Amino acid sequence: MGLNQELVSASSCEExxxxxxxxxxxxxxxxxxxxxxxxxRIQIELEIANEFCFxxxxxxxxxxxxxxxx
Numbered sequence: 001m002g003l004n005q006e007l008v009s010a011s012s013c014e015e016x017x018x019x020x021x022x023x024x025x026x027x028x029x030x031x032x033x034x035x036x037x038x039x040x041r042i043q044i045e046l047e048i049a050n051e052f053c054f055x056x057x058x059x060x061x062x063x064x065x066x067x068x069x070x
Contacts (some may be wrong), residue, residue: 023063024051030069036062 023035025046029034033042038060046052054061 018054021056021061022051022053023061025049027069031067032064033066034064036064048061055058 023046025033025048027048035046036042037044037054040059043064044052
């Protein structure tokens with residue numbers, strides 16, 4: 001789940017320094033769906049109900065496809 005708040009414009013990070021994303025994993029019996037932070041070259045496997053918050057303007061990210069489960 002991604003949550004964007006205070007979005008001014010997608011291309012204006014200078015004006016939108018308060019924007020952040022919160023990725024939270026919820027559900028049961030699923031595989032994959034990890035968070036990838038590209039500039040940092042890390043892939044994060046969140047546990048159920050854990051969340052990871054970050055400033056979207058500072059790092060490119062992707063949530064990988066869930067391959068099994070809900």
